[in-house]
Amino acid sequence: MAGLFGRLLGDGLAQALTTGLMIIAALCGAGALFLAMHAGGMPVVVQLADWIRAGSFHAAWTLRLDTLSLSMVAMVTCVSALVHLYSVGYMGHETTPTYRFFSYLSLFTFAMLMLVTSNDLVQLFFGWEGVGLCSYLLIGTWYDRPSANSAAIKAFVVNRVADLFFMVGIALLFVEFGSVTYDNIFALVPAHGDDTFTLFGTHHIYEVICMLLFIGAMGKSAQLFLHTWLPDAMEGPTPVSALIHAATMVTAGVFLMARMSPLVEFAPGTKAFVVFIGATTCFFAATVGLVQPDIKRTIAYSTCSQLGYMFAAVGVGAYQASVFHLTTHAFFKALLFLGAGSVIHAVHDEQDMFRMGGLWKKIPLTYGAMWVGSLALAGIFPFAGYWSKDAILEAAWMAHSGLGFYAWSLGCITAFITALYSWRLIFLVFHGTPRDAHLHEGAHESPAWMTIPLVLLGLGAVLAGLLLAPYFVGSGQAAFWNGAIVNAPGNTIIATLEQTPELIALVPTFAGIAGIVVAYLCYMANPAIPSVLANSLRPLYLFLLNKWYFDELYEHIFVRPYRALARLLWKGADEGVIEAIPQGLARITAGTATQAVRTQTGSIAVYAFTMLIGLVVLVSTMLVFH
Incomplete structure (x- = not known):
């Protein structure tokens, strides 16, 4: 409605229509998840229409409602509603009509909901491509900027490369099982355990299929080698970064692997590769985020890093911990992006942190929101990240494997670096002497349209981990997931998390606190230290600043x-x-x-x-x- 008739409706009515309907959807999504947490029940499958019939191939337009899809629906609708509300204030200074922007936000949310409520891989792929299209449209919102157009094209092209592998994986699934519907595939998995696929040698069919699906997930979730589009996507408006590149679209790959867990469990080679890619990505992105001058790009690399944690959890078989971190991360990362947007709004669209400083008295609410988001990101008790990220690292340790130890080691090192660059951002932006007097004098707190979502996301960043932990990874996880996520009979890693040695469980917290202390020493107590290190370690500094030279x-x-x-x-x-x-x-x-x-x-x-x-x-x- 807003997109087709926006000229007739006008910006105000289009914003009210899209935002109001998203708030209603968020209330329904959160209510459905609450009922699932307390009432349980088998998955509900609702067929809306017959969609595709071609020979033996059949796909229906269906909604699948189990606890995995409901947890995603609740997260997507809640974050999207708050982003819609935030966008009313953030896009208020635009001189061009904004009804198309709001229609794209709603279209993106629709595509994401179709993805997470799909009952087969064809409908999932429809939503998968839909969010890719909307990402292209939203990143290129400011189409008069060449950098925005280039970033939109880059995101579209990189994802298409990965999607080719995804499509081949879906085709192989149909050839192997004669169906693309989840329940049909999962029911036949034990019967095809010895099947092979011959191409450049003979391979186990499940390994080939799962590897193809994972490569598709690598593109969508910006994992190492297919990550280059994510930082450039920051050329779009900040609400786009919060909705697409922090909370929803980039987590589609993690959702795919969790949804296909009954099949992934029988592909140990792929799982090992997932652990390696996830752990390496989380470390790589953190090192690059450590030296970025742009406030949004710093948070973007943080997103890439956190997605690496999620895939490392998938690789060791802790799918529940992966989805748990996906859910909590949506709240505190959306909070950080929207907080960054509030900072940018306050300093007249400036994004270079080295031109800011001393802003905490000018924008105290935004300052508090960034502290809450950073504490959750660093995994400090009792904030949301503490519960979910620590569950992933404990699962990696309890995997008792070489790759599990690799993931745990890099994960703990990354926890230190994450806290370091998070408080680097806080100290550079909010503390110290203002580096640009003009920007500092004109800084002001954002309007209520933007601060109310910050407050609500802040509550999520504080409470989500504490409230959801018993259901997602705690003693009630088996009853909560109720078959939506499957562990093979020999995979008891979630059940053994409580047996993690106490010292091992505390290492990530100590690493986070150490990162905060080092950031204080470098950017508050002795601000000359970063410059000295950058000059003395010039090759390393340039290597990180240029993002490991992947683009080159x-x-x-x-x-x-x-x-x-x-x-x-x-x-x-x-x-x-x-x-x-x-x-x-x-x-x-x-x-x-x-x-x-x-x-x-x-x-x-x-x-x-x-x-x-x-x-x-x-x-x-x-x-x-x-």
């Missing part, structure tokens, strides 16, 4: 050869052959016509002589061939 590497490996091939096909094949043939025929025709015109002299003698020559040629030819 991809430029040489993929972009330049592709551009050269495209130019060759353009100049050589397209212009040189395809366009040259009709153009050449046209030139020949024009030249022939020109020569024919010259024979039309108007002289009877010339015409008679021409006719005589023709007659001689004709008679001679007939005599030769007679």
Whole structure:
């Protein structure tokens, strides 16, 4: 409605319509999850329409409501409603109409809800592509900026590369099981345990399928090697960053792996690869976030890092802990992004933290919100991140494997770095002497449209972990999930979390506190330390500042050869052959016509002589061939 008739409705009515309906949806989603937590019950599958019939292939438009989908619905609708509300204030200074922006936000939410409530992989893929399209549209909201257009295209292209593998995985699932519906696939998993797939050798079919699905998830969830689009996506408005690139779309890959847990459990090789990628991503992104000057990019790399934790949990079989961190992370990361947006709004769209400073008295509510979000991100008790991130690290330790120890070690190191760059952000932005007097003098607290969502997300960042832990990973997890997430008979890792040695369980907290202390020493007690370190370790500093040179590497490996091939096909094949043939025929025709015109002299003698020559040629030819 807002998108199609926005010009008629006007911005105000379009904002009221989209935001009001999202608030209603959020109340319904939270209420449904509350009932599931206390009433239980089997999954409910509601078929809305017959969708695709092609030979033996059949897909219906169906809503699947179990505790996994309901937890995602509650999270998506609550965060989306608050982002809609926040956007009313944040986009209020726009000189162009905003009804299209709000319609894209709602369209994105619809696609995400279709993804998480799907009963088969085809409907999931519909939502998967839908959120990708909306991401492209929302990142490119400010289409008059070349950087925003480039970022939107980059996000779209990188995700399409990963989605190719995802589509092949879905096709193999249908070939193997004759269905793309979850229940049908999961019921047949034990019967196909020995099946193989031959391509470049013989492989276990489950390993091939799960690896293809995971590569698709790597693109959507910005894991190492397919992560380069996420930081650039910060070119879009801050509410877009909060909704898509912190709370919802980027978690679709984690949701996919949790949904397919009955199959993933029988692909140990893929699980090992998931652990490696997840743990390495969480460390990589944290090191890059440590030196970024842009406030939004710092939080973006933090998102990439936290997604790495979630995949590490998937890899060790702790799917429940992964979804738990997904849920708590949505609240405190959306809070951090919207808090950053409030800072940017206060300093007239400036995003360089080294031009800020001393803002805490100017925007005290935003300052408090950033503290709450950072405490939750650092995993400090009793904030939300403490419950979920520590559950992941405990699961990695209790996996009692080499890769589990690898994930635990990098996870603890990352916990230290996370706290360090989080308080680096707080100290640079809110404390110290103002570095730009003009920006500081004009700074002001955001309007209620923006501060109310900060308060509500802050409550989630404080209470979500404490309230949800007993159901997601505690003693009531088996009854709560009720088969929505499946662990193989030998996988008891969630049940053994309480047996984690006390010292091991405390290491992440100590690491977080140490990170805060080091940040204070470097950015408050002795602000000269970061400059000295950056100069003395210049190669390392540039390596991190340039994001491990992934963009430059991809430029040489993929972009330049592709551009050269495209130019060759353009100049050589397209212009040189395809366009040259009709153009050449046209030139020949024009030249022939020109020569024919010259024979039309108007002289009877010339015409008679021409006719005589023709007659001689004709008679001679007939005599030769007679």
